[in-house]
Amino acid sequence: MRNTLPFATKGQVVGLLGGSFDPAHEGHAHITREALKRFGLDRVWWLLSPGNPLKEHGPAPMAQRMARARAVMDHPKVEITDIEAQLGTRYTAETLAALRRHYPGVRFVWLMGADNLAQFHLWQDWRQIMETVPVGVLARPGQRISARMSRAAALYAPYRIAGRNSQLLGRATAPAWCFVNVPMVDVSSTALRAAGGWRSA
Numbered sequence: 001m002r003n004t005l006p007f008a009t010k011g012q013v014v015g016l017l018g019g020s021f022d023p024a025h026e027g028h029a030h031i032t033r034e035a036l037k038r039f040g041l042d043r044v045w046w047l048l049s050p051g052n053p054l055k056e057h058g059p060a061p062m063a064q065r066m067a068r069a070r071a072v073m074d075h076p077k078v079e080i081t082d083i084e085a086q087l088g089t090r091y092t093a094e095t096l097a098a099l100r101r102h103y104p105g106v107r108f109v110w111l112m113g114a115d116n117l118a119q120f121h122l123w124q125d126w127r128q129i130m131e132t133v134p135v136g137v138l139a140r141p142g143q144r145i146s147a148r149m150s151r152a153a154a155l156y157a158p159y160r161i162a163g164r165n166s167q168l169l170g171r172a173t174a175p176a177w178c179f180v181n182v183p184m185v186d187v188s189s190t191a192l193r194a195a196g197g198w199r200s201a
Helices: 026-038 062-072 083-087 092-102 114-118 126-130 144-148 151-155 163-171 189-195
Strands: 013-019 043-048 078-081 107-113 135-138 177-180
Touching: 013 026, 013 092, 013 163, 026 043, 026 062, 026 107, 026 135, 026 177, 043 062, 043 083, 062 078, 083 092, 092 107, 092 126, 107 114, 107 163, 114 135, 114 144, 126 151, 163 177
Parallel strands: 013 043, 013 107, 043 078, 107 135, 135 177
Antiparallel strands: none
16 A cells, blocks of 8 residues: 555655545645645645545545546646545544654645635544644635634634744644635636536546
8 A cells, every 4th residue: 555655755744635626626726836835845745535524425436536636736746646545544634643654754734725724623533633733724715704713713823823924834833824815716616516517527
């Protein structure tokens, strides 16, 4: 199994962007490029999940989602992966624990859009996530205020790194998080699925 996982060396800072990517789109690619610039990351791995526990219906087949993701995100510092399927993990906290075992000395940063921060307290073991790795939050359309008023933002307010110091996040010790405003791309996987054509692609 180890040979099929992405390569990383001790001391590298790797951003992790998880989700169903059903389908991947320019919004995902945009926040990935911004995260590389803003948070002092060496690489970003997309973690295409077998299925989102918070969603009622399962995603399109993994092979279809991987192919789409690679077409959307072609960048030398970004790797498209099915790590959770390989590791057999279902929840983010489990995935992070497994990755830290597999990659001793690699510094991981969890990345998410502001919409996820707004409901982060619904995630399995969300406090464990916050206290395991630094978290980089990138603003997306319509979610800035709800994210900043969220339970997670309030509870971990003392550990927030100011946006102007965002380059420090990759080397910070958890708990640490940073919220940055980025030029926004208003596109969503939900809208793309609703428009039709994706599942039959």
